[in-house]
Amino acid sequence: MARIVVIGAGVMGIGICKHFLRNGCQVALVDPSPVALKKAKENTKQDGKEALCVRVPSDLRKEWSAADVVFEAVPEVLSIKRSVLSTIEECFGETTIIASNTSGLKTTDMTEGMHHPERFVITHFFNPADLIPAVEIVPGPATTEQVVAQVIRLLERTGKKAARLQADIPGFIANRLQHALLRECFYLIEKGVADAETIDLVTRYALGVRLALIGPMLQRDLNGLDTHLNIARYLYADLDRRETAPDALVDMVAAGHLGRKSGQGFFKWDATQNGRLEEIEALLPEVIALADRAQATEEE
Ligand SMILES: NC(=O)c1ccc[n+]([C@@H]2O[C@H](COP(=O)([O-])OP(=O)(O)OC[C@H]3O[C@@H](n4cnc5c(N)ncnc54)[C@H](O)[C@@H]3O)[C@@H](O)[C@H]2O)c1
Structure with missing residues (x-):
């Protein structure tokens, strides 16, 4: 039975923990916040079954120092990530x-200062982490093939679909x-082409209903590459190409319109x-069951 440690008991840490349990x-599960724990x-x-919940890794009994994998899911702030990675190196064998x-930080930025970057790998789960099947795997330049293979085996054995990237690129694929x-969505709203509801309608009922069954590359083959x-x-030439975050997004966040968590976003x-x-x-x-059926049919 694999022994897993999750550092950070927020949205993602909880989902990852549920998946492995x-x-x-x-x-x-490790988190310094008693409220989060x-x-x-x-x-x-x-x-x-439940996770053993502690405030710091050193609170774990000795046998945990040989855990198979430690997944960090602390806030997306490089300094916090680096400090947590350093603690993990101290506390685990x-x-x-x-x-x-991480949602998109580069491996080389994260592993700077690590003693053993060869055992570091990005495993990017999606929210809710216990339900969404795909996990992006991003090895760094120092990561060994053995580490990549071991982590993929663990994820696949527990029902996840591991997608390995061949290069370290911010934001990965998803x-x-x-x-x-979303850049194009903001552009369409700014230009007065459509409101958020209309964009959601077209995305859900034109692109979305197909995307769970057929990926965009396969779909283009169906449509015809000449078209x-x-x-x-x-x-x-007409698509949005701005290089900074949209003003409308900056303004919404400044006004406290953060979406569901603050009670107001594009919607109330x-x-x-x-x-x-x-x-x-x-x-x-x-x-997900429909996507699995489509995949099984494709492989027949
Ligand atoms: N929320 C998402 O949809 C999503 C999806 C994919 C990836 N991610 C990534 O997952 C990571 C976690 O995101 P989240 O949304 O779960 O964040 P979150 O804010 O919900 O949770 C972070 C948790 O980390 C804890 N924490 C802070 N400092 C810590 C430390 N030093 N040691 C241990 N725990 C500490 C906090 O108390 C908090 O409980 C980030 O890198 C984020 O970019 C998030």
Whole structure:
């Protein structure tokens, strides 16, 4: 049974912890915040199994120093990540793999100062981490093939779909795609082409319904690459190419409009809207089951 340590009991740490508990691993969760730990303890229980919750890694008993993998899921601030990586190196043995859930920091920036960067690898889970199947794997230049293979084996054995990147690039695959899409969404709103609701409608009912079943590359093959080229030739010059975050986004954040967590974002988040979204999120396993069926059919 794999022994897993998760550092950081926030949104992602809780999801990663639930995933490994559900798949029969022994899990310890570390967070200096008593409030975060209390919430995590309540939220991570899986079929009677629960994570060992502690404030600092040195609170773990000696046997945990030989944990198979330590996943860090602390805030996306390089200085915090580096300090946590240094503590992990001190507290865990040399065979323990050190994995980071960064959303897009470069491996070389994160491993600067590490004594053993060869056992470091990025494993980027998606929220909710216990449900979304894909995990992006980004080895650094020093990471050994053995570490990459071991972490992929653990993820696949516990039901995840590991996607290994061949180069260290900020944002990896998913966040690059997501931000390209969102840059264009902000542009369409700024130009008065459509409001947020209309953009969501088209994205969900035109692109979204297909994307769970057929990826964009396969879909282009279905459409015809000659047609794609004809469109690309006149459209690219018209797409948004700004290099800084949209003013509208900066203004919304400055006004405290952070989305669900603050009660207001593009949409208003009252109790009714929150309740609706919980119902919608509960549909996620059905969408994943459909994606699995499509994949199985494709492989037949
Ligand atoms: N939220 C998402 O949708 C999402 C998705 C993918 C990846 N990520 C990445 O996952 C990481 C965590 O994000 P999150 O959304 O879970 O953040 P979060 O703010 O919800 O949780 C971070 C947790 O880390 C704890 N923490 C702070 N300093 C610590 C330390 N020194 N040692 C241990 N714990 C410490 C905090 O108390 C908090 O509980 C980030 O790198 C983020 O970019 C987030």
